[in-house]
Amino acid sequence: MFAIADKFKRLRTTKKTYNQQGQIYFTCINYARQPEAVRKKIDRLCESVGGEFAPALKEFLTTSRSYISVCDRHYISTTRLDRLRTKFYDEW
Secondary structure (H helix, E strand, C coil): CCCHHHHCCCCCCCCCCHHHHHHHHHHHHCHHHCCHHHHHHHHHHHHHHHHHHHHHHHHHHHCCCCHHHHHHHHCCCHHHHHHHHHHHHHHC
16 A cells, blocks of 8 residues: 555656645645636636546546556546656646
8 A cells, every 4th residue: 555645756848846836736636625716717627627537637637546557447548548647747
């Protein structure tokens, strides 16, 4: 079993600072505990950024499922999922 903090790593592909990225990451991973307005923001961003891959992006951002399992489950390349995550962070 891993600690949730073990999964968070700074993305070099976004202009957000380490602290901003951490705030976004931990807000998303605690999706179920967020107020409705925050959940709607996450849903809206996933839809606008992810398009047809919005479910994969949301699953990756809001669950502890692995990168590879999300990609396999939603038939999306790791490169595309990575780009969508970066765009999500940039638009936050």
